Every structure is written in structure tokens, then in C-alpha cells.
Amino acid sequence: MVNAAGKFGPYNPPVPARPASGAPVLDARVLPGRGQTGAELVRSRIALRVRLCSVAPGDRLPDAGVLAEELGIGEITVRRALEGMCQDGLLDRRRGRTGGTFVARGWDTVVALLHDADEAASLGAFHLLLECGLVAHGAGELPPGALDGLQALVDETALAGDPARLRELETRFHLDLAETLGGAGMRELTADLLGRLCLVRAAPDPGTVRELNRCHADLLAELHGGALDGAVRAVKAHRHAPAASG
The missing domain is CATH 1.20.120.530 (GntR ligand-binding domain-like)
Structure with a gap:
């Protein structure tokens, strides 16, 4: 199975394969709910990672290039999304040798x-x-x-x-x-x-x-x-x- 806390694949996936049972499936491309922008996708997938405990408040996120590859969107889009989340208080940006982008320790308070x-x-x-x-x-x-x-x-x-x-x-x-x-x-x-x-x-x-x-x-x-x-x-x-x- 795909690791829900890791690589999800491209943002606009191909028509999903039929399950092993051979039963027909809905085409994800034509359903509502896939209207997120790239920035919104970054926000939602980071939120899902927190819920799945693959990252916790205070943890460092993967680099923007890694996230871009995992989500199938451009690195510039990811960087802008991360900056926006920093401005909102969901993430913290730290500089220096041990710096990077971290899940804010006050994540739960901000999400509320x-x-x-x-x-x-x-x-x-x-x-x-x-x-x-x-x-x-x-x-x-x-x-x-x-x-x-x-x-x-x-x-x-x-x-x-x-x-x-x-x-x-x-x-x-x-x-x-x-x-x-x-x-x-x-x-x-x-x-x-x-x-x-x-x-x-x-x-x-x-x-x-x-x-x-x-x-x-x-x-x-x-x-x-x-x-x-x-x-x-x-x-x-x-x-x-x-x-x-x-």
C-alpha cells in the first residue's frame, strides 16, 4: 500500500487501477474535492502528516525539493506554500546549520x-x-x-x-x-x-x-x-x- 505518511504521488493522478476484486471504481479526476491549488495541497498534506504522527509539533519538515517530488508539484510552489504557513503561524523557519522549516509548537492552537x-x-x-x-x-x-x-x-x-x-x-x-x-x-x-x-x-x-x-x-x-x-x-x-x- 502507499504510505500515507510519505509519498502520495502526483497531485493529478491517472485513472486509478481497478482493485484486485475487479470491481469498477470512481474516476478521481471527475469528482469534486480535487480543486485545491498547489499551495492548499501542501497545507493539507502537512496537516495530514501531523494527524498521522509522521511529524509532530517541533519536528523538522523535509526540504522543499523533497516535498515537491513527493507531491508532484513545483518546488517554487512548495516554497511559497511553506512561507505562507510560516506567516500563518503553522510552521517556523529557522536559519543556520541546524535550521530549516519546522512544525510550529503551537500547531494545535493555530489550527483551532x-x-x-x-x-x-x-x-x-x-x-x-x-x-x-x-x-x-x-x-x-x-x-x-x-x-x-x-x-x-x-x-x-x-x-x-x-x-x-x-x-x-x-x-x-x-x-x-x-x-x-x-x-x-x-x-x-x-x-x-x-x-x-x-x-x-x-x-x-x-x-x-x-x-x-x-x-x-x-x-x-x-x-x-x-x-x-x-x-x-x-x-x-x-x-x-x-x-x-x-
């Missing part, structure tokens, strides 16, 4: 000022539509063992106690679900959505994550049985779980 209920609702609604569509295509078509990795995430989430780890596992479940049901292109689209949501919606608290994880478990049970209606209900229940934060 960026929360936007309207945008969060719009992005959340599209994410719901996307997952319902993927479930509709995948139910009854998955090969044996296709859901094993997702089940492992559900099991780990049930045992986890650290709030940051719980949020990371919740996010990874949706990235892996998108790839399992729709291929690498759907993972890219989901990464776009989740990164943007990290900036405009409050992170779920541990109690909410546990409730959401029960929805994950129900979804996998329905997919194992090939029950389309039940799987779609589980996706919708996740959306309407307490605080609707996941």
Missing part, C-alpha cells in the same frame, strides 16, 4: 483558529458520498483476506489509549479503506479530503474515536458477509456518530 463549520460539513458530506460509493462497488466482490489489514486497525484501535494514536488509527482506517475498495487513486482523493478536514474540523476525542471504531467493526462485518445495505448503513452511522468528528 482555522476551523470552519461550513467547509467541514461540505467536505464531510462528500467523504460520506465517496465511501458509500466505494462500499457499493466493493460489497460482495472482495477477495479472501482483503479486509485483514483493516480488521487489524480496528483491533488495535480498540486497545489503544493514547489520544494521538487513536486519531492516527482512525485516519489510517479511512485511507486504507479507500485503497482496499477503490485502488491507489481513491486513497489519493481520500488523503486530499482528510488533510483538508484536519485543518477545518476539530479532532475527535478518544470517546468519539471508540464510537467510530465500532462503526468500522460493523462495516467490516457487513463487507465480510457481502451485505451492501448493512455496509452502507454502517458508513452512514459513522457519519452521524457522537460529535461527528471522525
Whole structure:
């Protein structure tokens, strides 16, 4: 699988390959939600990295050239995006031999000022539509063992106690679900959505994550049985779980 905390591939991916099941998939190029500018993409992907714990407040980011290659956009665009994030207080620029661009130690405080209920609702609604569509295509078509990795995430989430780890596992479940049901292109689209949501919606608290994880478990049970209606209900229940934060 593509490493969600690392190289995501080009910003405008080709038509995603069909998953192993042979089920048809949605074309990420024609779906809404890919309208980010290059600068917005940098912001959302850095936010996703923080959520996935691949970087933490105070950590140094890769150089602009490395980020540009990973995201498939120009280095100048990345540099401008990083400068804008420094101006916003999300990042810190340090000079000298040990300098570079760092995630601001006050990241959470600054992100809280960026929360936007309207945008969060719009992005959340599209994410719901996307997952319902993927479930509709995948139910009854998955090969044996296709859901094993997702089940492992559900099991780990049930045992986890650290709030940051719980949020990371919740996010990874949706990235892996998108790839399992729709291929690498759907993972890219989901990464776009989740990164943007990290900036405009409050992170779920541990109690909410546990409730959401029960929805994950129900979804996998329905997919194992090939029950389309039940799987779609589980996706919708996740959306309407307490605080609707996941």
C-alpha cells in the first residue's frame, strides 16, 4: 500500500487501477474535492502528516525539493506554500546549520483558529458520498483476506489509549479503506479530503474515536458477509456518530 505518511504521488493522478476484486471504481479526476491549488495541497498534506504522527509539533519538515517530488508539484510552489504557513503561524523557519522549516509548537492552537463549520460539513458530506460509493462497488466482490489489514486497525484501535494514536488509527482506517475498495487513486482523493478536514474540523476525542471504531467493526462485518445495505448503513452511522468528528 502507499504510505500515507510519505509519498502520495502526483497531485493529478491517472485513472486509478481497478482493485484486485475487479470491481469498477470512481474516476478521481471527475469528482469534486480535487480543486485545491498547489499551495492548499501542501497545507493539507502537512496537516495530514501531523494527524498521522509522521511529524509532530517541533519536528523538522523535509526540504522543499523533497516535498515537491513527493507531491508532484513545483518546488517554487512548495516554497511559497511553506512561507505562507510560516506567516500563518503553522510552521517556523529557522536559519543556520541546524535550521530549516519546522512544525510550529503551537500547531494545535493555530489550527483551532482555522476551523470552519461550513467547509467541514461540505467536505464531510462528500467523504460520506465517496465511501458509500466505494462500499457499493466493493460489497460482495472482495477477495479472501482483503479486509485483514483493516480488521487489524480496528483491533488495535480498540486497545489503544493514547489520544494521538487513536486519531492516527482512525485516519489510517479511512485511507486504507479507500485503497482496499477503490485502488491507489481513491486513497489519493481520500488523503486530499482528510488533510483538508484536519485543518477545518476539530479532532475527535478518544470517546468519539471508540464510537467510530465500532462503526468500522460493523462495516467490516457487513463487507465480510457481502451485505451492501448493512455496509452502507454502517458508513452512514459513522457519519452521524457522537460529535461527528471522525
